Amino acid sequence: MERKAIACAAVLALVVGVAWGKDDVMGRAKGIFKPIPGKAKALKGNPATPAKVELGKMLYFDPRLSSSHLISCNTCHNVGLAGADLQETAIGHGWQKGPRNSPTVLNAVYNIAQFWDGRAEDLAAQAKGPVQASVEMNNKPENLVATLKSIPGYQPLFRKAFPGEKDPVTFDNVAKAIEVFEATLVTPGAPFDRYLSGNRKALTATEEKGLALFLDKGCVACHSGINVGGTGYFPFGVKESPGPEIRPEGDTGRFKVTNTAADKYVFRSPSLRNAAITMPYFHSGKVWALKDAVKVMGSAQLGISLTDDDAGKITAFLGSLTGKQPKVMHPVLPPNSDTTPRPLTN
Ligand code: HEC
Ligand code: HEC
Known part of the structure; x- marks a missing residue:
């Protein structure tokens, strides 16, 4: 049995070898x-719906994810610049220079893991990093959730994107929505x-x-x-x-x-x-x-x-690896309310 398999493999290798002439x-x-x-890749435990993709897009472009309300994901991963920023290394909160170059988000969904060192297993795990990194968006999950909850326009969008959840405005759901949006950024x-x-x-x-x-x-x-x-x-x-x-x-x-x-x-x-x-x-x-x-x-x-x-x-x-760039219409973002935390500028 085993010998037969080896013989088969040898024949196959020969055939393939010939077919793959140099x-x-x-x-x-x-x-x-x-x-x-x-077709966009289906994500484990995070099914895409049009409502979730739309919310993810808004969050991706919303600078209120950062403590300064100035820096969005799109600042460093500009979808109009092939998902990158044309900087040596990223510039984040307070004009700080980060240690590494911003990789493109385009097609990132097909990478084995995220970051230059692969320390985040997927895009949802990844998205939580920059929000909290002091040299990037310098925010705290609690402050981000409080900010989003204070913006009346976001409530119905989270409810639509995460139906049946009692309290859908969470840091986890922010990451999930961004992940399904990012999965559409392919070329x-x-x-x-x-x-x-x-x-x-x-x-x-x-x-x-x-x-x-x-x-x-x-x-x-x-x-x-x-x-x-x-x-x-x-x-x-x-x-x-x-x-x-x-x-x-x-x-x-x-x-x-x-x-x-x-x-x-x-x-x-x-x-x-x-x-x-x-x-x-x-x-x-x-x-x-x-x-x-x-x-x-x-x-x-x-x-x-x-x-x-x-x-x-x-x-x-x-x-020849440059593909069709995604055309993304910049979303209109819901306005602040009186209770929205003020931006931190230092
Ligand atoms: C042994 C594995 C290996 C081989 C072989 C290899 N690469 Fe790489 N390549 C890498 C790694 C790892 C990096 C990331 C290096 C870094 O920045 O830390 C990289 C980075 C690059 C980059 C920079 C991409 C970017 O966005 O910054 C280019 C371009 C590239 N490789 C092209 C090539 C070409 C062309 C060859 C053949 C001549 C090649 N590579 C051979 C592993 C490899
Ligand atoms: C201040 C600039 C900056 C901001 C803001 C930022 N990023 Fe990044 N991003 C980076 C840098 C730098 C890396 C690489 C870091 C590393 O490898 O250690 C990175 C890595 C990534 C990667 C991994 C890509 C890959 O191929 O490994 C993804 C995906 C990503 N960012 C998405 C986001 C999302 C989503 C947001 C918003 C929540 C965001 N980034 C905000 C600079 C930024």
């Missing part, structure tokens, strides 16, 4: 990447997705050569799946440590989450979708040109020095 770039790519699904229809669906002409010859290099040089070991990344944790500096100007020594990444020596300078591989428009790069945000980031990856992760020409082709391929 030149069959499309065939190989289809086995490794997936297009962005047409299907990139040239690469059309290519994966069988349209060879969707990529230019240069982009397809870049894809072949991406596969052959080994980038694909850490950047695969729906998001062309976001799938696992890897040391930043497998072969060669990047200098402290790119990988600051103080940020040891996943080591702070797991306290395991092997996790020093380990980070989640980022999704490369929309990378061409979400500069600057890396958790430090220190590299502004995508081609330079590609070269850093070559030396740090693969121990190779990519030629300018090869790096250019790979960069062209990465450009």
Whole structure:
């Protein structure tokens, strides 16, 4: 029985090997990447309804989630700027500079876990972080709930989004509503997705050569799946440590989450979708040109020095990962009442 299975596997490998001749770039790519699904991903324990998505959108844009009433999720994850902020590292409460670059929220629902170090398991767990972080929104859950309860327009929206709950205005529900909204922030229809669906002409010859290099040089070991990344944790500096100007020594990444020596300078591989428009790069945000980031990856992760020409082709391929950007109409937010806590400006 077992021997038969092994024989079968060998035949299969042979067939696949032949079918995936080295030149069959499309065939190989289809086995490794997936297009962005047409339908929003269903979230565990948090079913999406139109009312919940709409509430989540309002909360995402509402700066009253922050203690200053100035900073919303959209400040650092601007849906008009590919879900990012074009800053090296995030600027938050009181103009404080945070330690890490704001990753895009677009397609984040397809990442294995959230944050550069994967410390939040999903988008709902993630959303509670920035509200409370002193360098981001600097708020307290109790103060946020009191603020939302003081805004009369929010009551019916929470009731509609969480029907049957006696007291639906809670911090948990804020996070849940934001999560279902974020799950709609996806970018299907990139040239690469059309290519994966069988349209060879969707990529230019240069982009397809870049894809072949991406596969052959080994980038694909850490950047695969729906998001062309976001799938696992890897040391930043497998072969060669990047200098402290790119990988600051103080940020040891996943080591702070797991306290395991092997996790020093380990980070989640980022999704490369929309990378061409979400500069600057890396958790430090220190590299502004995508081609330079590609070269850093070559030396740090693969121990190779990519030629300018090869790096250019790979960069062209990465450009084919830019999808249709979500068009989000800015919501009208319900006004304060006399009992709404005043903004804290320090
Ligand atoms: C002051 C800027 C700032 C604000 C405000 C902010 N974020 Fe972020 N966000 C960041 C930074 C920086 C990170 C990365 C932090 C890390 O990895 O340690 C991040 C990470 C994320 C991620 C993880 C993405 C990924 O691929 O890992 C999501 C999702 C996200 N934020 C959503 C939100 C939501 C929702 C809000 C509002 C409740 C919000 N953020 C408010 C700066 C901000
Ligand atoms: C061993 C795993 C691994 C390999 C191989 C690898 N990467 Fe990465 N990549 C990562 C990790 C981890 C990061 C995040 C590094 C950080 O900022 O801490 C990253 C970051 C990036 C970024 C920056 C994205 C952003 O939004 O900041 C780009 C671009 C990138 N990789 C492209 C490539 C290319 C092109 C190759 C092949 C030449 C490659 N990677 C090979 C793991 C890998």
